[in-house]
Every structure is written in structure tokens, then in C-alpha cells.
Amino acid sequence: MQYEHLEVNADGAIAWVTLNRPERLNALNPRMIAELGAFFGGLRASSPVRVVILRGAGRAFCAGLDLKEFQSEGASKKSVGEMLEFQRKVRDIMIAMRRCPQPVISIVNGSASGGGFALALASDIRLATADARMNASFIRLGLSGCDVGVSYFLPRMVGASVAAELMLTGRFLDAQRALALGLLSRIGTPEELEAEAAALAGEMLRATPLGLQLTKDALGIAIDANSLEAVIALEDRNQVLCTQGEDFGEGVAAFLEKRAPRYQTP
Template identity: 55%
Template structure:
């Protein structure tokens, strides 16, 4: 079932991961939630995969929770206890937690609809590239819920500022590709059929870092966003630099720089 709803293509040290429910706009059903939880959990101890590219099959990135499947389930909201609801909620929010815990940088390629949980996945990624058709929103508030869901209230204001985040979350309005670029929500906007091509330079630059340096950079960025002081951030940076400098990849990086060639790293 995992192979049906989540396609994982390994290209060397890069996983190209495709949300694969195109007939349902890649919305999240139980099988896809299970597959995403399992995949991002396994990444934590995977030293062969260095970069993840996440994208959606068909006409859009991800439309969020599969409401049709939920409506057709036996457990209707009125018959579920609060404990049951919280368990179901945490299963989805745990996906973005695992996305941030995994040491591999995640590049999301966003086209078409990117709403609700799909928006949360895009925000939880490290780099976002948008196709011109991309339309993103915090759809939760349009469904009788709070817009603060699946990490959106954490990530969005840190990416675009409180003012724009407030607008998008309080209204549920869509933000298109061009405005997303202007606000810093995405790094680049390209034609939809050029998304994979646009991702390649980012992937190559990520692979030019040492495996350890790449992992520690993501870890330190995560911690520095919420660091209580400059001293705390610098302590983490100092620790990481010493760790990286102890291995042979640091010397290889210096040699490659001096010889004007691509480095050949051996570490993990």
C-alpha cells in the first residue's frame, strides 16, 4: 500500500518522494498518513539518503485531509471521544515533527493546490520551489476549525512575518506563487513543467556540503530559531564546527576549494 500512495525513487543520495493519490489531489487518507509517518521516521537513522525532494502527482501538491474518506468512515465526529480525536490529530501533526527531526534537508516542489495539511508539509520543508499554478492556504479555518494546525502557526509567521501570517490564517485566503516569492515563502517560481529541473541546482549545492555538515546545519537552524540567546546559538555553532573539523571531509573540502574542483566526501 505504501508504494501505491507514496512513490520513493532513489537517485544516488537523493530520495525523490511523490505523494501519489492524483485522483484525490493527493489528499491524506489513512494509508498515506501511515506511509509518511513510516518514511520520515526511517530517515532519522538513514545515513545514505542526504537530500529529500517532495512533490505531488497529478494536478496539485496536496489538498490536505481527505474529507470524503473521513465522511465515509464509520467513526463520525459526534461518535468519537476527545481522546480518539486527539490521537487522530497527533498522527497527522507527528508527520511534520518527523520532517523537522530528520537530518536530511527537504526540498518541496509545489504546484496546483496546496491546502491544509499540504500547506503544512510545504512549510515544514527546508526549501520551497513553486510552479506558477501553485495556490496555498490554511484551509482549516474555512472548515469550521482553527487555522492553527499541524505546525502552521509555528512555521508561517517565522517565514513571512506575523502580519502576512495573520492575514492568511485569519481569512483562509490563498496565496499564489508570485506573492509567495515576494514574501519569502518560496525561493523560486518556475513553470510547472520545469519544477524538477529547477530543483537540480539546489540538490547539487546541498550535496556539495559534507554529509555531517549538512545534517548539523539543519539541526542547528532548527534550534537557533528558538534559541533563548545569542550565546546559546553560538554554543551550538561552536560545537558543530569542532565536530565537522575532526573528520577527513573537512580536509577534502579545503583541498577541493584550493584545487577548484568538486569535493569527494567519504563521511556520513
């Protein structure tokens, strides 16, 4: 896809993806929704990209749905079927982010509301600036507070009580409280967070490609697993799979020799 509202820059096996509608606080319009769906939906285990870093241009991460553009396109006249089709295009982004084998690191600066909050929650790791403010704004717009995966992610990350507080009111969550709740890994300046994201990605690339992919996969499954035994069975399978092929031996050798690994698998 030829991107209009995304900037995608490759740095080796790291893809820096920037939401690029700063004049609209990177709000989601149909074109950006399609571009995000195409990017994350197109990631495969065989892709040269192994880690994704997602950020927003300007003074916001993503202010959610672009309501002005949405209304100007006659949203109130759309049929139930048309609205459901649009809804699914948005939610498919979050599903693709969770299903793609690549870990996703989000740098949240400024506002992350509604769909922007969902993008942050669908990421594997969240870093944020001190002025970051996140909320499930849907309920303030005449909608249910449960939308595009937020009601799945949020209780699992911060607990049922805090999730209910935020989703029933649409209240903003500031960076310091989000850090205390474990929703964020770090707060810093944009420059510090870009350096931290790059460092995290670099450390991830020291894992074998298969090991990194299976770790993300197993973490997602473990959240919903119904028993310890089910999780351990998955871990056992993944560990045995990772021992097959030349990458495992190279990973062990690189660790013992204290050097960067040179994997055969792209």
C-alpha cells in the same frame, strides 16, 4: 513499508518522493499519512539518503485531508481519544520533517491546502509553479485555523500580521505574493523547478554529510534561540565537530582543487 500512495525513487543520495493520489489531488488519507510518517520518521543520519525532494503527482501538491474518506469512515462517531490519536499521526509528519537530518525541498504545484500547506511549510526550501495556491483551510471547515504546525511556521516565515490574515480567514496565498514574502525561493514551470531542485540537492551534496546535517539542525534551533550568544555557542560547537574526521580535509582539498568531493562517510 510497502508504499501505496507514495512513490520513492532514489537518485544516488537524493530521494524523490511523490505524493501519488492525483485523482484526489493528493489529499491525505490514513494510508498516505501512515506512509509519510514512516518515510520521514525512518530517516536517520546514517541513511543513504542525504536530501529529499517532495512533490505531488498531477495538478496539485496536496489538497489537505481527504474529507470524503474521512467522513465515510465515521469521523463524527470517533471519540475524543480516537480523534486525538489521528491528529497526532498527522502532526508527527511535520515534526519528523523538521527533525530528520536531511534537508527537504518541496516543489509546490497547484493547490497546497491545510495539511498540504503544512507539508510545504515544514520543508526547508519551497519552489512553486505560477499557479500554486496555498492556504490554511482549517478555519473554513469549522476548526481552529491553527493546526499541524502551521501556526508555528507561518509567523516565523512571513511575520505576525500576514500570518494572522491568512489563518483567521483561510484566504489563499498565490505564488507571486508568497515569493515576495520570502515563503518561496523560486517560481517556474514544473520542468524548471525539477531541474532547480536537482541542482540545489547537488550543491548540498558537496557539503560533508555532517556539515549538511548540522546546518539544518542549527538553523532550526536558531529560529527559537533566546540570544545571539546561544546561537554562536551552537555554531562554535558545530564547526569544531565538523573539523574532526577525514571528510573535513577532503572538503577543503576538493574546494581548492575545484573538483567534486569524495567523502568517506556515506
